[in-house]
Amino acid sequence: MISISAQSEQLMQAFQSGFEQSSFSNGERQIMLHAVEVFSRKGFVGTKIKDIAQSAGFSQGYVYTYFKSKEDIFTRIAALASGGAGRAVRYAAQLRGTAIERIGWLTEAFLSPDSLAMQHWRLMLLLSSATDAIPDEAKRISKERQAEPIEAFIPLIIEGQNEGDVVQGDPLMLALAYFSMVQGVGLARLQTTMPLPFPTAEVVLRLLRKNG
Amino acid sequence: MISISAQSEQLMQAFQSGFEQSSFSNGERQIMLHAVEVFSRKGFVGTKIKDIAQSAGFSQGYVYTYFKSKEDIFTRIAALASGGAGRAVRYAAQLRGTAIERIGWLTEAFLSPDSLAMQHWRLMLLLSSATDAIPDEAKRISKERQAEPIEAFIPLIIEGQNEGDVVQGDPLMLALAYFSMVQGVGLARLQTTMPLPFPTAEVVLRLLRKNG
DNA sequence: GTCTATATGCTGATAGAC
DNA sequence: GTCTATCAGCATATAGAC
Numbered sequence: 332m333i334s335i336s337a338q339s340e341q342l343m344q345a346f347q348s349g350f351e352q353s354s355f356s357n358g359e360r361q362i363m364l365h366a367v368e369v370f371s372r373k374g375f376v377g378t379k380i381k382d383i384a385q386s387a388g389f390s391q392g393y394v395y396t397y398f399k400s401k402e403d404i405f406t407r408i409a410a411l412a413s414g415g416a417g418r419a420v421r422y423a424a425q426l427r428g429t430a431i432e433r434i435g436w437l438t439e440a441f442l443s444p445d446s447l448a449m450q451h452w453r454l455m456l457l458l459s460s461a462t463d464a465i466p467d468e469a470k471r472i473s474k475e476r477q478a479e480p481i482e483a484f485i486p487l488i489i490e491g492q493n494e495g496d497v498v499q500g501d502p503l504m505l506a507l508a509y510f511s512m513v514q515g516v517g518l519a520r521l522q523t524t525m526p527l528p529f530p531t532a533e534v535v536l537r538l539l540r541k542n543g
Numbered sequence: 544m545i546s547i548s549a550q551s552e553q554l555m556q557a558f559q560s561g562f563e564q565s566s567f568s569n570g571e572r573q574i575m576l577h578a579v580e581v582f583s584r585k586g587f588v589g590t591k592i593k594d595i596a597q598s599a600g601f602s603q604g605y606v607y608t609y610f611k612s613k614e615d616i617f618t619r620i621a622a623l624a625s626g627g628a629g630r631a632v633r634y635a636a637q638l639r640g641t642a643i644e645r646i647g648w649l650t651e652a653f654l655s656p657d658s659l660a661m662q663h664w665r666l667m668l669l670l671s672s673a674t675d676a677i678p679d680e681a682k683r684i685s686k687e688r689q690a691e692p693i694e695a696f697i698p699l700i701i702e703g704q705n706e707g708d709v710v711q712g713d714p715l716m717l718a719l720a721y722f723s724m725v726q727g728v729g730l731a732r733l734q735t736t737m738p739l740p741f742p743t744a745e746v747v748l749r750l751l752r753k754n755g
Numbered sequence: 756g757t758c759t760a761t762a763t764g765c766t767g768a769t770a771g772a773c
Numbered sequence: 774g775t776c777t778a779t780c781a782g783c784a785t786a787t788a789g790a791c
Contacts, residue, residue, distance in 0.1 A: 372673065373675045374587075374589075376676075377588040378676075379784060380786085390757065390758050390759075391784090391785090391786095392757085392760090393756080393757055395785090396756075396757080399786095400786075401785075453672070456671065459672075459730060459733060460586065460665070460669055460671075460672045460673070461584065461589055461672075461673070464585040464588075477735065501740055503740055504741075504746070507740060508742035510731065511727035511728040512724045512727050514730055515724050515725070515726045515727020516723040518671060518726055519722065519723040519726065523689065527719060528719060529719055530720035537750055538746070570774080592766075592768085593766080601775075601776090602775070602776050603766095603777095604775085604778090605774080605775055605776070612767080613768095
């Protein structure tokens with residue numbers, strides 16, 4: 332049984348999109364922070380500049396002091412968010428421990444019901460659905476970074492196979508299975524408000540574990 | 544190894560949302576069919592009535608002959624689409640075969656790269672993201688039917704456990720794990736255009752199979 | 756730094772012609 | 774059955790006041 336550890340907490344920080352820490356001016360960060368929340372509830376087209384401004388406590392026109400357009404806000408958010416998963420995998424890869432342990436910590440971070448982790452999945456969803464209605468630039472960036480987590484995960488799988496903890500098989504296919512599952516759990520969590528016995532990290536690891 | 548069978552093909556028909564077969568008048572069906580496609584690309588707010596009309600080869604105003612509003616179109620689509628997964632599970636449950644066999648056929652139908660199956664996942668995605676921007680009635684209906692596939696799947700799991708093919712454990716948790724995974728693969732497929740070794744039914748079944 | 760006012764364009768929905 | 778014309782409302786982005 333894997334328990335929430337110091338490693339997992341550090342990992343979650345890497346996972347999260349990092350709007351807070353970024354080097355923005357005050358108004359800029361304030362607007363970004365609220366824009367993330369509104370966009371993830373209403374989508375790109377459904378979000379009106381007025382919604383973001385009101386949420387952040389500014390007037391509608393003030394938003395244009397910091398951002399050129401609605402597309403601009405969205406694209407900057409997409410750029411920050413789409414780096415999260417890859418960052419988390421790279422962070423996990425360089426922790427000390429066996430490969431399967433590190434994969435376990437990573438999985439806990441991904442599946443955390445923490446609100447910032449959930450926000451990540453909401454944003455990923457946004458970037459995957461209604462793709463003809465989101466800015467091209469945002470799409471480009473998110474597509475560009477899409478392979479990052481998978482590529483960084485493959486060495487971990489190979490290590491795990493060499494250590495005898497991970498099943499044999501094409502590492503790329505195993506990585507895709509892993510991320511499909513993790514993403515699916517993230518999505519499932521978003522779809523319901525009821526407290527249900529969602530798959531734990533241990534269950535997800537059954538996909539990879541030898542003698543699962 | 545499970546191969547595409549007569550069972551799987553029948554199953555896919557149950558899975559698919561059934562806009563074609565439904566008892567609509569000609570213009571009505573024509574519009575619905577195109578509306579599904581446009582909505583799934585542009586989302587609810589991003590889709591303009593003109594887009595649907597043009598796609599179906601009608602004038603903008605003509606759409607209102609059959610549909611009261613944009614919400615009306617979307618809600619009717621949501622109603623048809625949100626029944627698909629439950630229908631497929633119920634169909635699978637009453638096939639002849641061991642539980643794990645029937646689950647295998649079902650999984651093949653869910654993971655089929657068939658365009659109508661993909662459309663199902665695109666619509667599910669639409670109903671799960673930007674939820675503050677889709678009609679309340681559509682949300683209500685889709686939420687109402689959300690539990691159907693899981694409820695219908697649980698007896699299959701229990702059967703499989705009794706037959707010794709499925710791992711022990713809370714059947715609800717196993718069902719949630721299964722649907723998370725299936726959904727995750729559907730989503731992963733939508734996210735990329737490249738031909739990648741996406742998890743097959745056999746890989747998904749590792750989550751459930753005893754001595755996987 | 757922050758707000759108000761406004762121009763400009765688009766969209767949903769209706770009415771009515773053919 | 775199908776289209777054209779049109780209205781009323783709203784949203785983005787800008788200009789300029791304080």
